[in-house]
Amino acid sequence: xxxxxxxxxxxxxxxxxxxxxxxxxxxxxxxxxxxxxxxxxxxxxxxxxxxxxxxxxxxxxxxxxxxxxxxxxxxxxxxxxxxxxxxxxxxxxxxxxxxxxxxxxxxxxxxxxxxxxxxxxxxxxxxxxxxxxxxxxxxxxxxxxxxxxxxxxxxxxxxxxxxxxxxxxxxxxxxxxxxxxxxxxxxxxxxxxxxxxxxxxxxxxxxxxxxxxxxxxxxxxxxxxxxxxxxxxxxxxxxxxxxxxxxxxxxxxxxxxxxxxxxxxxxxxxxxxxxxxxxxxxxxxxxxxxxxxxxxxxxxxxxxxxxxxxxxxxxxxxxxxxxxxxxxxxxxxxxxxxxxxxxxxxxxxxxxxxxxxxxxxxxxxxxxxxxxxxxxxxxxxxxxxxxxxxxxxxxxxxxxxxxxxxxxxxxxxxxxxxxxxxxxxxxxxxxxxxxxxxxxxxxxxxxxxxxxxxxxxxxxxxxxxxxxxxxxxxxxxxxxxxxxxxx
Amino acid sequence: xxxxxxxxxxxxxxxxxxxxxxxxxxxxxxxxxxxxxxxxxxxxxxxxxxxxxxxxxxxxxxxxxxxxxxxxxxxxxxxxxxxxxxxxxxxxxxxxxxxxxxxxxxxxxxxxxxxxxxxxxxxxxxxxxxxxxxxxxxxxxxxxxxxxxxxxxxxxxxxxxxxxxxxxxxxxxxxxxxxxxxxxxxxxxxxxxxxxxxxxxxxxxxxxxxxxxxxxxxxxxxxxx
Numbered sequence: 001x002x003x004x005x006x007x008x009x010x011x012x013x014x015x016x017x018x019x020x021x022x023x024x025x026x027x028x029x030x031x032x033x034x035x036x037x038x039x040x041x042x043x044x045x046x047x048x049x050x051x052x053x054x055x056x057x058x059x060x061x062x063x064x065x066x067x068x069x070x071x072x073x074x075x076x077x078x079x080x081x082x083x084x085x086x087x088x089x090x091x092x093x094x095x096x097x098x099x100x101x102x103x104x105x106x107x108x109x110x111x112x113x114x115x116x117x118x119x120x121x122x123x124x125x126x127x128x129x130x131x132x133x134x135x136x137x138x139x140x141x142x143x144x145x146x147x148x149x150x151x152x153x154x155x156x157x158x159x160x161x162x163x164x165x166x167x168x169x170x171x172x173x174x175x176x177x178x179x180x181x182x183x184x185x186x187x188x189x190x191x192x193x194x195x196x197x198x199x200x201x202x203x204x205x206x207x208x209x210x211x212x213x214x215x216x217x218x219x220x221x222x223x224x225x226x227x228x229x230x231x232x233x234x235x236x237x238x239x240x241x242x243x244x245x246x247x248x249x250x251x252x253x254x255x256x257x258x259x260x261x262x263x264x265x266x267x268x269x270x271x272x273x274x275x276x277x278x279x280x281x282x283x284x285x286x287x288x289x290x291x292x293x294x295x296x297x298x299x300x301x302x303x304x305x306x307x308x309x310x311x312x313x314x315x316x317x318x319x320x321x322x323x324x325x326x327x328x329x330x331x332x333x334x335x336x337x338x339x340x341x342x343x344x345x346x347x348x349x350x351x352x353x354x355x356x357x358x359x360x361x362x363x364x365x366x367x368x369x370x371x372x373x374x375x376x377x378x379x380x381x382x383x384x385x386x387x388x389x390x391x392x393x394x395x396x397x398x399x400x401x402x403x404x405x406x407x408x409x410x411x412x413x414x415x416x417x418x419x420x421x422x423x424x425x426x427x428x429x430x431x432x433x434x435x436x437x438x439x440x441x442x443x444x445x446x447x448x449x450x451x452x453x454x455x456x457x458x459x460x461x462x463x464x465x466x467x468x469x470x471x472x473x474x475x476x477x478x479x480x481x482x483x484x485x486x487x
Numbered sequence: 488x489x490x491x492x493x494x495x496x497x498x499x500x501x502x503x504x505x506x507x508x509x510x511x512x513x514x515x516x517x518x519x520x521x522x523x524x525x526x527x528x529x530x531x532x533x534x535x536x537x538x539x540x541x542x543x544x545x546x547x548x549x550x551x552x553x554x555x556x557x558x559x560x561x562x563x564x565x566x567x568x569x570x571x572x573x574x575x576x577x578x579x580x581x582x583x584x585x586x587x588x589x590x591x592x593x594x595x596x597x598x599x600x601x602x603x604x605x606x607x608x609x610x611x612x613x614x615x616x617x618x619x620x621x622x623x624x625x626x627x628x629x630x631x632x633x634x635x636x637x638x639x640x641x642x643x644x645x646x647x648x649x650x651x652x653x654x655x656x657x658x659x660x661x662x663x664x665x666x667x668x669x670x671x672x673x674x675x676x677x678x679x680x681x682x683x684x685x686x687x688x689x690x691x692x693x694x695x696x697x698x699x700x701x702x703x704x705x706x707x708x709x710x711x712x
Contacts, residue, residue, distance in 0.1 A: 126667070126669065126670065128666055128667060128669070128670030128673070128674075129669060129670060129673060131670075131673075131674075132670065132676070132677055133673075135677045135681075136677060136680075139677065139680045139681060139684060142684060143684065143687070146688075146691060149691065149695070150695075151695040151696060151704075151706060152706050152707060154688075154692060154695050154704075155705075155706055155707055156707055157688070158641075158688060158692065158704060159704075159707070161681075161684065161688070162635070162644060162648065165648055165681065166632060166635070166648065166651060169628065169651045169652065169655060170628075172655050172674070173624075173625065173628060173654075173655055173658065176655065176658050176659050176662065176663065176666070177621075177662075179659075179663050179666060180609075180621075180662045180663050183663050184612060184613075189667055191667075192666070192667055205611070205612050207608035207611060208608065208609060208612065211605065211606065211609075235707045238707075239707070294709070297709070
């Protein structure tokens with residue numbers, strides 16, 4: 001259990017530390033170290049869970065089971081690699097005069113604040129605290145979206161703040177309804193604890209829980225970026241600093257989906273049906289198709305990939321909604337590989353934008369000629385995210401497709417069509433950027449592409465073979481969520 | 488069941504619910520910012536009174552802490568901050584011409600009916616009183632959103648945002664005698680941070696577009712220019 005407390009304590013120290021010392025010379029490297037220590041703590045935690053199974057802290061405030069343990073490690077890992085990328089990146093931005101020392105302080109302090117909120121969402125056993133942490137994540141990142149203080153970035157941050165704030169308020173209403181249903185079966189103080197609710201799910205009033213779930217889906221769905229609540233997402237991703245886009249896409253969206261799935265597990269227990277799942281399937285499919293179409297008309301490279309995030313979150317929501325063991329397993333895998341691939345892409349995109357001096361895709365050209373690592377990183381990342389074998393995204397999308405053909409055959413063509421449209425949408429933009437002649441005077445920049453390579457290697461590995469312990473966690477989580485083992 | 492047959496506490500809660508709902512409608516039709524903020528503070532005060540009443544009648548002392556937090560945050564700090572912004576920007580004489588005021592008011596009324604409709608299944612598990620209280624809270628939430636849609640000033644948006652929080656808070660008090668303490672403190676903390684962030688944002692928006700009219704923030708969209 002100490003490991004879980006450490007995971008929360010280290011980022012907290014980080015917030016305070018960087019708030020005072022964030023402007024020093026080596027802050028970027030210190031930020032890397034903070035994240036590395038947290039990663040070590042999460043690995044320790046994971047080993048504990050691997051040996052002893054589910055951990056419930058003595059006051060029941062925290063729960064680590066097979067569903068969240070791998071997400072915690074994933075969060076820490078992406079937090080670390082993004083920090084590695086962010087150190088020279090932010091230094092470069094400072095040299096360009098886009099940032100002042102005070103803003104760097106804010107940036108590093110809130111980077112840790114965001115990480116803390118993410119760990120809290122994942123580890124807490126209390127549905128109320130989960131809401132608080134989710135809102136905390138918005139509050140931590142909203143000033144980072146407007147870090148450059150351009151009119152566009154301020155507009156994006158305002159939109160992000162208002163939309164997510166109002167959206168997530170709905171989730172609080174859902175949580176209150178959940179609490180209301182729980183109080184009726186007794187046990188006032190523990191009534192919001194997920195583990196207690198899950199045990200007693202059958203006794204909860206199904207009608208109230210269904211209403212509560214609608215509110216929670218809308219609330220957390222705003223954060224997932226489900227269409228039609230997605231408007232903040234492309235703006236916030238495109239106007240904020242690139243490391244922020246990487247962690248928003250890689251972590252925040254995942255954790256919001258995690259909150260929805262936790263709620264769904266309670267509702268399924270109460271209703272003994274799949275109403276919640278149908279809602280998720282509808283929203284997921286809509287997001288997936290709309291985002292795939294929107295990919296075609298983007299001009300800004302970061303907007304392009306944020307729509308791709310919406311598309312993939314749509315697939316996951318759809319798969320979790322479908323609910324069978326195979327679909328759930330696929331969704332869990334997809335959460336992992338999408339996070340890894342998407343954050344790798346945003347790292348390459350950040351370098352590409354710095355290289356070309358613009359985010360406008362029409363003016364980014366000849367990346368491979370100018371600096372092969374960046375060009376290839378972007379190209380391979382895009383190949384992976386579009387779902388080509390042998391990468392992990394292919395495996396999970398294929399499993400989702402199989403599950404769809406099995407349970408809802410008439411939806412399979414839509415799914416295939418969407419994947420095809422998304423593929424075309426990505427490549428029509430990427431192809432001229434990476435190939436083609438370089439503009440005159442475009443020079444290589446100092447870039448650190450280790451994070452990209454490591455992420456893509458992991459995605460490749462997951463596509464070829466899933467290691468035993470991970471497959472084991474996925475299976476147990478699937479058992480927990482869907483009620484039966486996959487395969 | 489008749490309202491006279493209820494005990495004093497239930498009657499008081501019902502009147503409070505009615506008053507809170509009324510303040511939401513008052514805000515919806517208000518074009519002057521200072522008056523909007525005043526009504527918002529009034530709503531906060533009603534909430535504080537409800538919380539204190541619940542704490543006293545239901546003998547749950549931890550609600551007194553919530554009452555105090557509400558008083559400090561929603562009645563004093565946030566209205567003071569917003570008022571200062573309005574005076575600073577010299578907007579206290581402007582009257583925002585609300586488009587389609589009648590339609591907005593009618594929309595508000597239908598939202599209230601809608602809230603009753605959505606929450607009707609709750610009657611199964613408890614009294615009709617609870618339905619009233621919860622439906623009013625939900626309609627305060629929805630009216631807060633409508634307020635944000637119908638007003639163009641950033642200050643009005645913040646008032647709408649905070650009044651959504653008020654609706655949620657009211658629901659938590661009347662339906663479940665407040666949330667567990669840790670959650671309540673967490674929510675209060677989030678509201679405080681949000682209020683401070685709004686203050687910072689006003690400053691940024693003012694320096695970037697020289698006004699607090701959010702309609703002028705229209706650079707980012709998917710429409711072809």
